[in-house]
Amino acid sequence: GENVEQHPSTLSVQEGDSAVIKCTYSDSASNYFPWYKQELGKGPQLIIDIRSNVGEKKDQRIAVTLNKTAKHFSLHITETQPEDSAVYFCAAGSSGGYQKVTFGTGTKLQVIP
Amino acid sequence: DTEVTQTPKHLVMGMTNKKSLKCEQHMGHRAMYWYKQKAKKPPELMFVYSYEKLSINESVPSRFSPECPNSSLLNLHLHALQPEDSALYLCASSQGTGGDYEQYFGPGTRLTVT
Secondary structure (H helix, E strand, C coil): CCCEEEECCEEEEECCCCEEEEEEECCCCCCEEEEEEECCCCCCEEEEEEECCCCEEEECCEEEEEECCCCEEEEEECCCCHHHCEEEEEEEECCCCCCCEEECCCEEEEEEC | CCCEEEECCEEEECCCCEEEEEEEECCCCCEEEEEEECCCCCCEEEEEEECCEEEEECCCCCCEEEEEEECCEEEEEEECCCHHHCEEEEEEEECCCCCCCCCEECCCEEEEEC
16 A cells, blocks of 8 residues: 655744655556645644645645655745744545555644744 | 535534534535545545446445445434544535545534444
């Protein structure tokens, strides 16, 4: 089955700096890569996703890049704000019929004001 | 409305109790999911319902019993749980049934087994 590794496990940045979280996956059949943000006491919320026919996607301060050859994808947050503090999970899924996504182990991001 | 609701928010139960968790979505989604999440861990898939039929059971112990009464509702019946079953139980739904559909998560039920 799919295996998703995520690094770092914790990340502290100063407000206004950028944050980068990296994930690698093992199954070349995976073609959908969502990123979820989970705030304390809440369920995960999708913040951005990318499919394997696209190399990069951007939404305001958030961007995701995908390298299919190397099987890794990254989340970039620019101009970080205290409200970006949360746990972020990457995940990988496939349209090949298996109805699940495999989550990474999570990154706790702390933005220091 | 892109909301998945879950009740109750918190639940404390003894090992001999029977209780149920409820989940509801009105987005017309055809797939619904139960996840278990322990502290500082990612969500762990338990069950998937596709078009109201159970399609995936990730080898979950029989003390957890899912039910999908209709396309909008998902229940998780709990019986004879163990203290190690204490966790956040998350419900999610998605428009389609493949692994490439966005999943919408509810806020979860915080379960404590005493």
